[in-house]
Amino acid sequence: MPRDAEPSLNEKQFVITALQENLRLDGRELDQYRPLELSFGDQYGAADVQLGKTRVLAKATAEVTVPYTDRPLDGIFTIATELSPMASPAFEVHRPTETEVLLSRLLEKTVRRSGALDTESLCLVAGQKCWSVRVDVHVLSHDGNLIDASCLAVVAALRHFRKPDTSMDAGVLSVYTPAEREPVPLSWLHSPFCVTWSFFGEEGEIAVLDATWLEEQVRVGSCTVSLNKHGEICQIAKLGGTPVDAVSLLQCTSVALTKVKEFSGLLDRKLAEDLKRRDKGGFMSELRAENDR
Amino acid sequence: MSNDRPLVLPGETIDLSLIPSHPKNPLRLGPGLRHIPPSDIVPTAAGELITNPVKNSMWVEYNSNRYIPSQNDIILAQILRSTSDFYLCSLAPHTPPATLPHLAFEGATKKTRPVLLPGQLVYARVSLANAHMDPELECVHASTGKADGLGPITGTGCIFDVSLGFARRLLMARPAQDGGLAVLEMLGGEEGGGMAFETAVGRNGRVWVGSASARTVVVVGRALQETDRGRLGVEGQRRLVKKLVREMS
Numbered sequence: 058m059p060r061d062a063e064p065s066l067n068e069k070q071f072v073i074t075a076l077q078e079n080l081r082l083d084g085r086e087l088d089q090y091r092p093l094e095l096s097f098g099d100q101y102g103a104a105d106v107q108l109g110k111t112r113v114l115a116k117a118t119a120e121v122t123v124p125y126t127d128r129p130l131d132g133i134f135t136i137a138t139e140l141s142p143m144a145s146p147a148f149e150v151h152r153p154t155e156t157e158v159l160l161s162r163l164l165e166k167t168v169r170r171s172g173a174l175d176t177e178s179l180c181l182v183a184g185q186k187c188w189s190v191r192v193d194v195h196v197l198s199h200d201g202n203l204i205d206a207s208c209l210a211v212v213a214a215l216r217h218f219r220k221p222d223t224s225m226d227a228g229v230l231s232v233y234t235p236a237e238r239e240p241v242p243l244s245w246l247h248s249p250f251c252v253t254w255s256f257f258g259e260e261g262e263i264a265v266l267d268a269t270w271l272e273e274q275v276r277v278g279s280c281t282v283s284l285n286k287h288g289e290i291c292q293i294a295k296l297g298g299t300p301v302d303a304v305s306l307l308q309c310t311s312v313a314l315t316k317v318k319e320f321s322g323l324l325d326r327k328l329a330e331d332l333k334r335r336d337k338g339g340f341m342s343e344l345r346a347e348n349d350r
Numbered sequence: 351m352s353n354d355r356p357l358v359l360p361g362e363t364i365d366l367s368l369i370p371s372h373p374k375n376p377l378r379l380g381p382g383l384r385h386i387p388p389s390d391i392v393p394t395a396a397g398e399l400i401t402n403p404v405k406n407s408m409w410v411e412y413n414s415n416r417y418i419p420s421q422n423d424i425i426l427a428q429i430l431r432s433t434s435d436f437y438l439c440s441l442a443p444h445t446p447p448a449t450l451p452h453l454a455f456e457g458a459t460k461k462t463r464p465v466l467l468p469g470q471l472v473y474a475r476v477s478l479a480n481a482h483m484d485p486e487l488e489c490v491h492a493s494t495g496k497a498d499g500l501g502p503i504t505g506t507g508c509i510f511d512v513s514l515g516f517a518r519r520l521l522m523a524r525p526a527q528d529g530g531l532a533v534l535e536m537l538g539g540e541e542g543g544g545m546a547f548e549t550a551v552g553r554n555g556r557v558w559v560g561s562a563s564a565r566t567v568v569v570v571g572r573a574l575q576e577t578d579r580g581r582l583g584v585e586g587q588r589r590l591v592k593k594l595v596r597e598m599s
Contacts, residue, residue: 063469067507071506074506082508146443
């Protein structure tokens with residue numbers, strides 16, 4: 058059976074000595090992300106995020122189902138994460154590791170509980186029919202910082218996604234195919250992003266952004282801040298590890314805001330590019346459901 | 351280039367004129383070739399066919415990522431745990447653990463054997479590699495009793511993963527002439543400003559770079575990994591070294 062590639066003592070020591078001299082193994086600054094690439098698939102709702110050697114694919118889908126009985130006016134929104142052995146020898150099928158559980162909980166807290174997607178807009182017939190939106194996160198390659206990459210992929214997939222247009226006519230619900238009516242975007246309220254800090258050193262005095270897998274195995278603690286470009290913090294998770302000074306945490310959140318603004322700008326730019334690519338002949342605005350007809 | 355190193359594909363027939371013939375030595379087949387009795391030699395991998403008429407040997411040079419141990423390979427192993435008379439070592443994540451006897455070190459007796467902790471690195475030779483058996487390592491030459499540079503690795507340094515073909519090129523006697531790899535010479539020479547460092551290359555695709563200065567280790571490691579990943583030629587390596595030295599100074 059393949060073993061989890063635990064770093065050797067030499068590597069562990071070296072990562073720490075190098076960080077004390079403000080050096081990282083790939084030559085980055087301490088608060089610098091690896092090159093970030095975002096691309097969309099041919100279908101609506103497929104986003105592929107590459108962060109150095111980490112690669113995450115998220116796919117959003119929607120289907121009509123019956124709403125939960127205790128929430129008849131809400132649609133259903135789920136995020137499913139899957140870490141396969143393809144990503145790293147440490148992962149096994151059907152046996153969720155701690156990484157996987159933490160990843161899905163953080164995504165849930167960041168995207169779902171912060172109300173980024175308006176679930177009431179997914180309701181079709183109260184108590185009978187609603188949209189169930191599901192995002193599947195596939196980690197294709199794991200080289201650290203899965204949380205930030207997956208969160209960006211999920212948000213990008215949902216903002217790129219279009220669900221089929223529907224209409225209610227005399228109590229009859231009709232769902233239109235893309236050939237009949239252009240699909241409509243989800244009602245999206247704000248875009249939260251995760252920024253993960255890793256702490257090194259005796260008292261966690263060295264804070265590092267976008268840790269690689271080797272750095273993640275050596276760190277003494279980590280803190281994930283989720284916020285949107287307006288600086289509204291959705292959640293902060295500091296799950297165990299060495300205690301960190303409150304002032305340095307405040308500093309971390311302010312740096313995180315600048316990073317989130319960069320992510321947000323990148324996503325807006327990529328979405329606009331993708332829209333332009335799809336808008337052949339400039340008929341897209343005519344097809345919009347919200348246009349006056 | 352194409353004449354002395356022809357490309358072969360798996361299952362192809364090898365032209366008879368390419369097979370070396372020696373009056374006395376038997377023909378030796380290396381990795382990527384298979385002998386099908388009575389007289390067929392078939393490639394099992396796609397790559398360059400390399401022949402050595404003096405040693406009467408031939409093999410296929412190809413790049414891969416999964417390490418399969420074979421006898422007399424020099425490798426970098428990591429200690430997993432110790433048992434009563436040997437250490438268990440990991441060579442690569444998907445390779446079965448190898449055994450390293452406690453007494454397979456230079457001058458080791460029951461009382462003076464080196465004590466290695468889990469996670470420590472050793473530079474070792476594969477002494478036994480049979481199919482369906484765990485490979486066996488040694489850090490001493492069996493006939494001379496000398497270490498010849500093998501043994502536990504200490505000192506400031508870090509491991510960098512490279513592809514197997516790149517590690518083999520680094521291990522060539524003349525990497526600059528035969529393998530087109532001058533990056534280490536450049537780093538130690540005038541392009542790199544005469545950096546002082548040492549390396550230990552393992553055929554399992556791991557390179558240990560050691561130096562008193564952490565900055566040098568990072569520069570050398572990045573130069574190796576980027577040369578491997580970008581498949582750089584000698585001119586590209588020179589540009590890379592200059593760029594890295596400028597960035598890190």
